[in-house]
Amino acid sequence: MSTPPEAxxxxxxxxxxxxxxxDALAAGLVALGADPGTLTLPADLTVVQVGDLMHRGPDSAGVIDLVDRVMTEQPDQWVQLTGNHEALYLGLPQFHWPERLPGPSREVINRWWGTQRLRVAAAVxxxxxxxxxxxxxxxxxxxxxxxxxxxxDDGVTAARGLNRLIGNLHEKWLFRPGVMVTxxxxxxxxxxxASAPDELIPSWRxxxxxxxxxxxxxHSSLVDWSTGRALGLPDRVGRFTPDPVLRHTTTTVGERRIVGIDPGHGRRPAPVWEPLVFPDARVVAR
Ligand SMILES: [Mn+2]
Structure with a gap:
């Protein structure tokens, strides 16, 4: 008997x-050992992508193609979460964005949502x-x-509770806006x-x-990486540790941590950034 991949x-x-x-996504995968030609992931690697695959940069359709191919070929090794930009294509428009994906890419997003490939949360x-x-x-x-x-009272139950809202009567709760919309x-x-400096971090602190x-x-960061400026009100955000090479921020709240990993890609990719890698871990809810 082989062990299930998640175990x-x-x-x-x-x-x-x-x-x-x-290209930035592909380079990040290759740096973790993906095949440079096919982007096939090494057997020991699982990717969780937090959503907002598209818009701003030059090749949104190419990103959707890349992810669709890896998810089809290695479904146990790619967990795709939904961001507010994916949500623009799921029948719940809440904000205006000047760019639109081409039709075939929109169909892929809708297929992912309809087949529950697009998730809201994962637990590791x-x-x-x-x-x-x-x-x-x-x-x-x-x-x-x-x-x-x-x-x-634990992260696995929280992830399952969030994912259970997909396709549920209360699905729209998932898209509840915050300060960035209202x-x-x-x-x-x-x-x-949720905005990290205005809502997420203060809500727990x-x-x-x-x-x-x-x-x-x-989704959002405690630092504008292009200028190095801290965002939000210092007394609400509190102390945090920025890593400008990884483009991660770590906030300690009591005994727990909140790590922000939005690299802040714009029209051009961020000059430096890294995914957050847990070296010895398991995806226990998705
Ligand atoms: Mn976002």
Missing amino acids: RPGRVAVFGDVGGQR QVPGDAAAWLITHAGLTQGFWRHFLGLP ESIDLSAGPMW EAALQMPFHQVHG
Whole structure:
């Protein structure tokens, strides 16, 4: 009997927002041992991508093709999460964006959603740490965790609760906007829209309880990497550790961590960035 892939510890690489930068994504995969020609992933590697595959950069259609091919050929090794930009194509438009994917790419996004290949959350377990890592596009705010998920007390239950909303009567909760849409700060902003400096980090820092998991998110950052400027109000964001080479920020909230990994690709790819790699981990919910 072979061991199911999800039970075998290996590298789990979490990729931030891609924003149409197909070559940057491919280079990141090759750096982790993917075949430079076919991009076939090495057997010990699982990728979790946090969504926002498209727009801004030069080759959104190429990104969708790349991901569709890897997900078809190695379905156990690629977990694709939904961002607010994917949501533009899922019948719930909430913001204006000047670019539009070509029809065939839109059909791929809809096929992923219809077949539940597009997820909202994943949970990763690292040996020796009792708390799991919850991975979503924008992060799970304390308010959304409390009011819309019913205070799940671990990351696996939180990930399952979020994914259970896909296709459910309450699916629209997942797209609950925040300050980036409404210009009004909401500590219950949803996992597609929460702003890290204004909503995600303050929602947990200001709560008198322990966050029951670690988190990884993309979507927004505590630093404008192009200028190095910190974003948000310092007394609400608190202290954090920026890594300008990886383009990651780490905030410690009590005993838990929140790691932001949006590299901030624009029209051009970020000059430096890395995925977050857990060297010995398992995807335990997806
Ligand atoms: Mn986003």
